[in-house]
Amino acid sequence: xxGSKLQGTLFSPAPTPxxxxxxxxxxxxxxxxxxxxxxxxRFAAERQEVFFRxxxxxxxxWTEDSVLRSFRFTNVYRASDRVSQYLIRRVxxxxxxxxxEVFFRTLLFKLFxxxxxxxxxxxxxxxxxxxxxxxxxxxxxxxxxxxxGRRLYSAAYxxxxxxxxxxxxxTNHLELLRRMMADHAPRQVASARSLREVFQLLSxxxxxxxxxxxxxxxxxxYSELIRFEEAEFVVAGPGARSGIGKxxxxxxxxxxxxxxxxxxxxxxxxxxxxxxxxxxxxGRELQPIDCQNLFCEVDKYSRVMHPEATPEGGRTRIKQRxxxxxxxxxHWYPPKWKLSPSA
Numbered sequence: 001x002x003g004s005k006l007q008g009t010l011f012s013p014a015p016t017p018x019x020x021x022x023x024x025x026x027x028x029x030x031x032x033x034x035x036x037x038x039x040x041x042r043f044a045a046e047r048q049e050v051f052f053r054x055x056x057x058x059x060x061x062w063t064e065d066s067v068l069r070s071f072r073f074t075n076v077y078r079a080s081d082r083v084s085q086y087l088i089r090r091v092x093x094x095x096x097x098x099x100x101e102v103f104f105r106t107l108l109f110k111l112f113x114x115x116x117x118x119x120x121x122x123x124x125x126x127x128x129x130x131x132x133x134x135x136x137x138x139x140x141x142x143x144x145x146x147x148x149g150r151r152l153y154s155a156a157y158x159x160x161x162x163x164x165x166x167x168x169x170x171t172n173h174l175e176l177l178r179r180m181m182a183d184h185a186p187r188q189v190a191s192a193r194s195l196r197e198v199f200q201l202l203s204x205x206x207x208x209x210x211x212x213x214x215x216x217x218x219x220x221x222y223s224e225l226i227r228f229e230e231a232e233f234v235v236a237g238p239g240a241r242s243g244i245g246k247x248x249x250x251x252x253x254x255x256x257x258x259x260x261x262x263x264x265x266x267x268x269x270x271x272x273x274x275x276x277x278x279x280x281x282x283g284r285e286l287q288p289i290d291c292q293n294l295f296c297e298v299d300k301y302s303r304v305m306h307p308e309a310t311p312e313g314g315r316t317r318i319k320q321r322x323x324x325x326x327x328x329x330x331h332w333y334p335p336k337w338k339l340s341p342s343a
Contacts, residue, residue, distance in 0.1 A: 020249050025262055032250035036306050038274060040247055040298045041267075044286075045276040047297070048076045052279055055331065067304050072320040073297045077281045077290050079222065079333055083154065086115050089332045092223045096129060102223045103186035104130035104177070110216055111173045113154035120145055130181065135174050142170045157215075157237070162207035172207075180205060190225055195233040198226060211237040218289050222334045234260045234288035239296030246302050246309040247295070257288075264291045282339045 023031040046065055053062040061069050075081050079088065091109045092102060105128060109118050122128055124141045142152055152170055153159055161169040162176045185201065192198045195217055203213035214235035221228055236244065236256035244251070244259055251259055267286050271278045280286070286294075300318050302309050310316055331341045 023266070025252070025254075029252040029254055030250070031248055031252055031254070031259070031262070034247060034249050034309065036243075036298065036302050036309050037247040039302060039305060040243075040263075040294060041270050041274055041276060041278075043298055043301050044076050044294055045271065045278045047073060048279055051075055051077075051080060067301060067318075068322075070322060071300070071304075071318040072322040073301065074293055076286070076294065077284070078218070078293050080281065080331065083113060083115060083156070084219075084222075085331060086118075087219060088222050088334060091118065092219075093335075095127065097224065099190045099225050100181065100186040101130050102225045103189060103220065104133070104181060106219055106223065107177055107180065107216065108133075110219055111159065111177060112152055112170075113156055113159070114152065116150075117142070117145075117152050120150075135178055139171050139174055142174075143168065146170070157212070159212070160207045160209070162205070164206075176205060176207065186225070189220060192226060195221065195226075195228045195230075198228075199233065199235070210235050224336070227336060230287040230289050231261075231264070234292055236260060236292055237296060239299050240292045241295075242314070243295030243297075243299035243302075245311075246299060246306070260288050260292050260295070264288050267291070281333075282341060284337060284339060 020032040020034055021037075023033065025031065046063060046068065050062045050068060054060075063069060078084055087106070087109055091105050095101060095105060108121075108128065112118070118128075121138060121141060125134065125137060126132075146152060146168070159169075159173070161172045164172045164175045166172045166175065188201055189198050192201065198220060199210075199213050199217045202208050202216050203210055205213075208216070214233075214237075217233075218230065220226060221230065234257050240260070241256055244256055248259070254262070264286055267278075303316055303318055307316065333339045333341065
């Protein structure tokens with residue numbers, strides 16, 4: 001592939017390990033970086049270029065970076081990922097917009113986080129609404145699919161089963177959703193005063209640990225049910241915590257959420273420092289949820305690019321291979337964001 005065909009930031013090889021750089025934050029705290037922190041920004045810039053090159057209809061490969069060509073990495077902006085796009089366009093904004101309906105559809109989809117499972121339920125049950133949903137029929141449909149060897153859950157993250165006594169995981173998750181609706185969770189979410197309050201409500205339910213509760217909070221915030229700024233709250237998942245550990249040799253006593261907020265605020269100056277062109281999401285700057293995801297992705301990316309940064313006993317390989325597909329990708333975001341993807 002000729003470099004002249006790729007417009008924007010071309011990937012630069014990982015720098016030779018060197019002593020860390022100190023970043024002084026307001027309040028006197030100091031972050032001490034490792035070489036992986038520079039890679040964090042290079043990865044972000046190039047992965048976003050891949051997104052735009054693919055979106056513009058250019059044929060693959062969309063990058064000269066052999067790691068990005070070979071392995072699957074999520075988009076820089078969480079809302080641009082395939083499953084998030086499906087959730088936003090097909091689940092949240094299609095169908096009745098009453099608070100209980102939006103909450104129900106969003107949580108039903110996210111408990112499995114798999115497009116094929118949602119479409120299976122739609123095909124067998126008809127349009128999915130809270131008012132007409134038959135839990136017993138849904139349980140039977142999913143049970144039959146399981147017997148046929150179909151996967152019901154996404155492999156994106158682990159979905160623990162709530163302990164409600166059923167033999168099958170999907171039955172327990174349907175019961176969890178039934179109980180949330182009986183508790184008037186949609187009304188409680190709609191009356192919440194912050195993202196943190198929504199997170200606290202969701203995390204009070206069995207099997208919804210901090211990471212899942214935060215992810216579901218962000219998903220609900222794509223809707224009109226709540227209208228909070230993504231910048232106000234973040235929770236680091238296991239992958240992000242590992243990525244933070246590789247990017248910083250000293251975190252100055254800051255918690256992972258504080259580090260993510262700090263990194264989000266410094267994004268512009270870091271891209272400028274490294275001479276990188278970063279294309280925002282049509283004017284939408286990186287949010288803490290996006291920087292959280294980037295730490296997770298760089299944790300994987302560094303297994304190849306910075307093997308010296310992997311602690312003893314840590315993962316040394318990237319599991320998911322990437323196969324480039326030239327397909328049409330219409331992108332559509334929450335209307336309240338006021339983006340213009342076609343511009």
